[in-house]
Amino acid sequence: xxxxxxxxxxxxxxxxxxxxxxxxxxxxxxxxxxxxxxxxxxxxxxxxxxxxxxxxxxxxxxxxxxxxxxxxxxxxxxxxxxxxxxxxxxxxxxxxxxxxxxxxxxxxxxxxxxxxxxxxxxxxxxxxxxxxxxxxxxxxxxxxxxxxxxxxxxxxxxxxxxxxxxxxxxxxxxxxxxxxxxxxxxxxxxxxxxxxx
Amino acid sequence: xxxxxxxxxxxxxxxxxxxxxxxxxxxxxxxxxxxxxxxxxxxxxxxxxxxxxxxxxxxxxxxxxxxxxxxxxxxxxxxxxxxxxxxxxxxxxxxxxxxxxxxxxxxxxxxxxxxxxxxxxxxxxxxxxxxxxxxxxxxxxxxxxxxxxxxxxxxxxxxxxxxxxxxxxxxxxxxxxxxxxxxxxxxxxxxxxxxxx
DNA sequence: CCCGTTAATTATCTTTTGTTAATTCTGCCA
DNA sequence: TGGCAGAATTAACAAAAGATAATTAACGGG
Numbered sequence: 267x268x269x270x271x272x273x274x275x276x277x278x279x280x281x282x283x284x285x286x287x288x289x290x291x292x293x294x295x296x297x298x299x300x301x302x303x304x305x306x307x308x309x310x311x312x313x314x315x316x317x318x319x320x321x322x323x324x325x326x327x328x329x330x331x332x333x334x335x336x337x338x339x340x341x342x343x344x345x346x347x348x349x350x351x352x353x354x355x356x357x358x359x360x361x362x363x364x365x366x367x368x369x370x371x372x373x374x375x376x377x378x379x380x381x382x383x384x385x386x387x388x389x390x391x392x393x394x395x396x397x398x399x400x401x402x403x404x405x406x407x408x409x410x411x412x413x414x415x416x417x418x419x420x421x422x423x424x425x426x427x428x429x430x431x432x433x434x435x436x437x438x439x440x441x442x443x444x445x446x447x448x449x450x451x452x453x454x455x456x457x458x459x460x461x462x463x
Numbered sequence: 464x465x466x467x468x469x470x471x472x473x474x475x476x477x478x479x480x481x482x483x484x485x486x487x488x489x490x491x492x493x494x495x496x497x498x499x500x501x502x503x504x505x506x507x508x509x510x511x512x513x514x515x516x517x518x519x520x521x522x523x524x525x526x527x528x529x530x531x532x533x534x535x536x537x538x539x540x541x542x543x544x545x546x547x548x549x550x551x552x553x554x555x556x557x558x559x560x561x562x563x564x565x566x567x568x569x570x571x572x573x574x575x576x577x578x579x580x581x582x583x584x585x586x587x588x589x590x591x592x593x594x595x596x597x598x599x600x601x602x603x604x605x606x607x608x609x610x611x612x613x614x615x616x617x618x619x620x621x622x623x624x625x626x627x628x629x630x631x632x633x634x635x636x637x638x639x640x641x642x643x644x645x646x647x648x649x650x651x652x653x654x655x656x657x658x659x660x
Numbered sequence: 661c662c663c664g665t666t667a668a669t670t671a672t673c674t675t676t677t678g679t680t681a682a683t684t685c686t687g688c689c690a
Numbered sequence: 691t692g693g694c695a696g697a698a699t700t701a702a703c704a705a706a707a708g709a710t711a712a713t714t715a716a717c718g719g720g
Binding site: 633 | 667668669670
């Protein structure tokens with residue numbers, strides 16, 4: 267019998283999928299539970315894993331030569347997470363991905379589904395849509411760096427995804443915005459003092 | 464008879480294309496020449512135009528409410544340029560695209576080729592590859608904002624694409640890096656004074 | 661060849677950020 | 691509940707960036 271969670275995952279991911287393809291896909295799929303702090307993909311790994319986040323939060327970060335850690339991106343429920351170095355470029359990940367919360371994911375081996383679904387229009391369509399969404403998101407983020415100040419980026423962030431404030435520590439949010447935790451703390455102070463005036 | 468330039472364009476873009484598709488595509492294609500300063504896509508336009516740059520340089524920029532102009536991206540020869548607001552999201556462009564140099568392009572209406580090539584694997588493949596490349600580039604740029612200082616971004620830029628220094632004015636490069644022209648001038652001074660010491 | 665326009669640099673001052681370290685806050689567990 | 695570790699804030703100073711304006715450089719047209 268087909269796992270209902272996995273079935274739902276694929277129906278969601280590949281709208282209009284041929285039911286005949288489901289069993290093959292599902293056997294290439296597993297569910298996993300990550301605890302806070304668990305590493306999902308380690309720097310240096312060349313992992314073709316691709317996961318849909320059912321619940322939870324995953325942080326992708328990098329540690330530079332001076333030992334300074336920067337958050338490159340955050341992914342949360344209903345989003346897809348993968349090492350884009352590996353998936354897109356076929357090279358080892360320069361980043362580490364780890365769970366910030368208890369996180370449940372549905373995971374596939376991208377190489378396997380790539381083979382299983384080669385030349386299937388539904389897959390091509392979904393894959394295209396997925397990359398397209400990520401591109402749109404990325405371009406928006408680039409714009410925010412080019413066009414906005416750190417303070418504006420922070421205000422934008424808490425407007426777009428307010429629950430991140432409760433879920434992610436300031437130091438991680440700061441580096442996500444391209445600034446230091448100290449600077450973020452000052453920005454918050456400026457904002458509140460501006461309101462209370 | 465088929466235009467050899469346009470034929471080459473499609474062969475390049477859609478490797479393995481069915482020759483039977485060429486005439487239809489080519490009739491949806493035109494060559495254009497832009498002079499320095501010519502606007503290619505104006506802010507507010509919802510333009511499905513997509514162009515391959517044979518020669519030249521196109522700048523995408525935005526003017527904010529304070530009248531400050533920022534370069535969002537540059538595209539040059541052998542790259543593809545389009546309003547991603549329109550192509551990806553189907554909405555009017557928030558940016559203006561204009562030529563910085565005499566620029567010759569091969570242009571198609573994206574909606575038309577989308578229809579012409581619906582469900583053709585070669586097209587799906589090319590389209591996917593195109594978005595994938597842009598995504599990889601975008602992610603790299605995001606990283607540069609998160610992980611690098613303005614000075615490091617500048618050094619990276621002149622290493623990756625040194626001819627931009629001759630081809631693009633400093634004020635445009637500055638805003639591309641997310642800083643002001645005055646600040647870029649100081650960065651260059653710092654760098655040279657560091658070398659001469 | 662001069663003039664006028666624009667770009668680039670420099671100067672001055674203000675604001676913001678980075679750095680480092682000290683201090684306070686918070687949550688957790690022994 | 692006392693104490694400890696990590697997070698956040700604050701402080702103090704240095705470095706960098708923004709804003710504005712003045713000066714210099716570069717360039718193209720008349």
